Amino acid sequence: MxxxxxxxxxxxxxxTIQVDMHDQLAMTLQDDLTNRISETGAKGVLxxxxxxxxxxxxxxxxxxxxxxMSRVLDANTVVVGMQPAVAITLVELGLSLKGVKTALxxxxxxxxxxxxxxxxxxxxxxxxxxxxxxxxxxxxx
Amino acid sequence: MERMxxxxxxxxxxxxxxxxxxxxxxxxxxxSTGTRKELFSKEELRTQSKEFILLFQEAISAGDLxxxxxxxxxxxxxxxxxxxxxxxxxxxxxxxxTFVFSIKKPLMARLGKEINNDARLLFEELSRVSNLIDKxxxxxxxxxxxxxxxxxxxxxxxLMELSTPVxxxxxxxxxxxxxxxxxxxxxxxxxxxxxxxxxxxxxxIAIVDITGVPTVDTxxxxxxxxxxxxxxxxGAECIISGIRPQIAQTIVHLGVDLGDIIxxxxxxxxxxxxxxxRGLRVVAVQAPRALQTEASF
Numbered sequence: 276m277x278x279x280x281x282x283x284x285x286x287x288x289x290x291t292i293q294v295d296m297h298d299q300l301a302m303t304l305q306d307d308l309t310n311r312i313s314e315t316g317a318k319g320v321l322x323x324x325x326x327x328x329x330x331x332x333x334x335x336x337x338x339x340x341x342x343x344m345s346r347v348l349d350a351n352t353v354v355v356g357m358q359p360a361v362a363i364t365l366v367e368l369g370l371s372l373k374g375v376k377t378a379l380x381x382x383x384x385x386x387x388x389x390x391x392x393x394x395x396x397x398x399x400x401x402x403x404x405x406x407x408x409x410x411x412x413x414x415x416x
Numbered sequence: 417m418e419r420m421x422x423x424x425x426x427x428x429x430x431x432x433x434x435x436x437x438x439x440x441x442x443x444x445x446x447x448s449t450g451t452r453k454e455l456f457s458k459e460e461l462r463t464q465s466k467e468f469i470l471l472f473q474e475a476i477s478a479g480d481l482x483x484x485x486x487x488x489x490x491x492x493x494x495x496x497x498x499x500x501x502x503x504x505x506x507x508x509x510x511x512x513x514t515f516v517f518s519i520k521k522p523l524m525a526r527l528g529k530e531i532n533n534d535a536r537l538l539f540e541e542l543s544r545v546s547n548l549i550d551k552x553x554x555x556x557x558x559x560x561x562x563x564x565x566x567x568x569x570x571x572x573x574x575l576m577e578l579s580t581p582v583x584x585x586x587x588x589x590x591x592x593x594x595x596x597x598x599x600x601x602x603x604x605x606x607x608x609x610x611x612x613x614x615x616x617x618x619x620x621i622a623i624v625d626i627t628g629v630p631t632v633d634t635x636x637x638x639x640x641x642x643x644x645x646x647x648x649x650x651g652a653e654c655i656i657s658g659i660r661p662q663i664a665q666t667i668v669h670l671g672v673d674l675g676d677i678i679x680x681x682x683x684x685x686x687x688x689x690x691x692x693x694r695g696l697r698v699v700a701v702q703a704p705r706a707l708q709t710e711a712s713f
Contacts, residue, residue, distance in 0.1 A: 355651060359611030362646040371645045378651035379618050 279304045281311050287319040287388055288312065288350070289381075293326050301337040308341060312348045319388035320345045323381055325356025335370040342375040351391045352376065355384035425531070426541060427476045430469075433526050438462075438469050440522035448514050464515075468494055481548045483555060492555065499556045503563030512560045516553040520546065580606045582613040589690045590619040590652075591683065595628030603639040607646060614652045621690040622647050625683045627658030637672040644677050653693070655679070657686035 277300055282289040288311060290304070312320065322341070330338075342352040353376045357365075365372065376391075378384035430437070442462050471491045478487035495516070502512045523545055531538040580602070585591045592610050596602075610622060624643060629636065644654040657680040659667070667674065680686040691697060 354649075357650045359608060359615060359646075359650065362611060362649040363607065365649055366642045366646045372649060377649055379614070379620065380651075383618075383620070383651065 276303065278307060281307055283311075283315060283317070284385075286317060286392065287321060287385070288315065288317045289321050289323070291323040291326075295329065296327060296334045296337075298333055301334055305337065305341055305344070309344050309348065312345060312350050317350050318392050319351045319353070321381065321384045321388060322352065322354050323356050323384075324354060324361070325358070325380070327361060328358060330361050330364055332368050332370065335365045335368055335372075339370060339372050339375060342372070346374070351388060353378050353384040353387050356380055426481075426527070426545065427473075429526050429530050430473050430476055430523075434469050434473060437519070437522045437526060438466055440525070441465055441469070441519045444518040444521055445514060448518055464498065468498075468515075469519075481544055483548060483551045491552070495552065495556050496559045499559035500563045503560045504567070507560075509557055509560055513553050513557050516549060516556050520549045523549070576602060576605055580609050582609050584617060584619070585623070585687055586691065586694070586696075588618070588620045588694055589623070589687065590614065590617060590621070591623045591625060591687075593625045593628060593683070597631070598629060598636045598639055600635070600639070603636075603643070607639075607643050610643065611646060611650060614647060614650055619652055621653050621655065621693060623655045623657055623683060623686040623690060625658040625686070626656065626663070627660070627683070629658075629663075632663045632666055634670050634672060637667060637670065637674070641672075641674065641677070653678070655686045655689060657681070657683045 277294075279290060279292060279294075279300065282291075288308070290308065292304075294300070308320065311317070320342075322338070324338070338354060342354065345352040354372070355378045357377065376387060378387050442458070442465050445461060445465070446458065468491070471494055475483075475488045475491050479485065480487075482488070483492065498515065499512055502515075524542055527541050527545065528538065531541060575596075581593070583591050583593070590610070590613055592606065594606065598606075610624075613619070614622060624640065626632070626640070632640075640656060644656070647654045655678045656674075659679055659681065678686075678689065680689060688698075
């Protein structure tokens with residue numbers, strides 16, 4: 276059976292779609308990716324669709340679904356390199372992929388993931404800080 | 417046989433009197449109310465008329481009086497060229513059609529003079545000639561109309577090209593100043609141009625400036641939202657600027673939800689935001705170091 280390779284890069288997973296997506300392939304990718312995320316405990320997933328030139332409503336929805344599933348599994352997802360024609364098609368189909376992060380290319384996508392990683396780390400710490408600050412403020416008042 | 421004979425007669429008249437007809441015809445055209453004399457000289461008109469009458473004569477001798485027959489090809493070509501050049505030079509439809517229609521009077525006068533003893537034959541001849549000239553006149557008008565339509569179409573295309581420039585404001589910052597009413601056709605062009613440019617320049621921020629858009633209705637708003645969404649899908653952020661108070665009111669009254677789209681009052685504000693996002697700032701060159709401030713837009 277055909278598989279789309281899922282590469283591991285440190286705390287992230289890299290999926291590059293180089294072939295035309297058909298429905299079965301998308302389903303397989305969904306299975307493979309969710310399994311790999313839970314196996315590796317990846318913190319981020321980067322899906323490169325720069326070679327994807329055609330999408331239909333199913334594939335569009337699958338991209339959204341995969342991103343949603345990754346998020347549930349505690350991994351940020353960035354979709355990178357979407358072609359103009361694909362973007363127009365998705366918008367016309369009413370699939371705006373709300374909640375999915377996007378970037379222009381792999382480099383920028385990686386940067387985004389790295390940033391979100393540190394952000395999420397800081398977030399936990401930051402929350403505490405804010406709480407203390409709030410406390411401090413209350414004390415001051 | 418009588419038809420043949422009458423055709424011969426008409427042919428004979430044109431052959432015999434063409435110079436006279438030409439003279440009368442040119443006079444007729446010049447005196448016609450639909451002719452502006454400043455647009456062409458008398459000599460030019462005479463040359464054109466003479467050329468036409470010779471071709472006309474040739475076509476009559478070749479056969480039927482049906483201008484859509486092959487042997488009228490040269491006459492049709494001549495009229496097409498004339499009509500096209502007049503259409504492009506700003507002649508009115510009346511002025512263009514007058515060229516053909518005004519030959520009727522001199523032709524009929526000659527026919528009347530020649531056939532003065534047979535009222536029935538005269539009537540038949542007159543109606544045949546009249547029919548012919550009418551057809552030629554309509555043909556001229558049709559070509560004129562087509563020429564004008566071509567001009568309009570060309571201008572529309574040019575307008576389309578001109579009104580959708582995507583400009584680079586800064587490295588990684590694109591601007592799309594929209595001008596004129598947005599219809600779905602134009603929006604599609606704009607959208608494609610913007611997305612293509614985003615790919616080419618790897619711009620992270622695109623500013624859509626709608627200062628030049630006179631009105632915003634639900635359709636236009638929807639188009640804007642589509643543009644912003646498509647750009648976001650590709651990984652670029654969109655800022656909409658140049659929303660005038662009137663348009664802001666309309667958008668809210670229409671109940672259009674611009675969602676999380678960033679909107680700014682002017683292009684300058686939008687650029688300031690874009691620079692800030694890219695971690696850049698504008699400072700005054702001459703200011704003392706202590707007073708270096710962010711330029712206020």
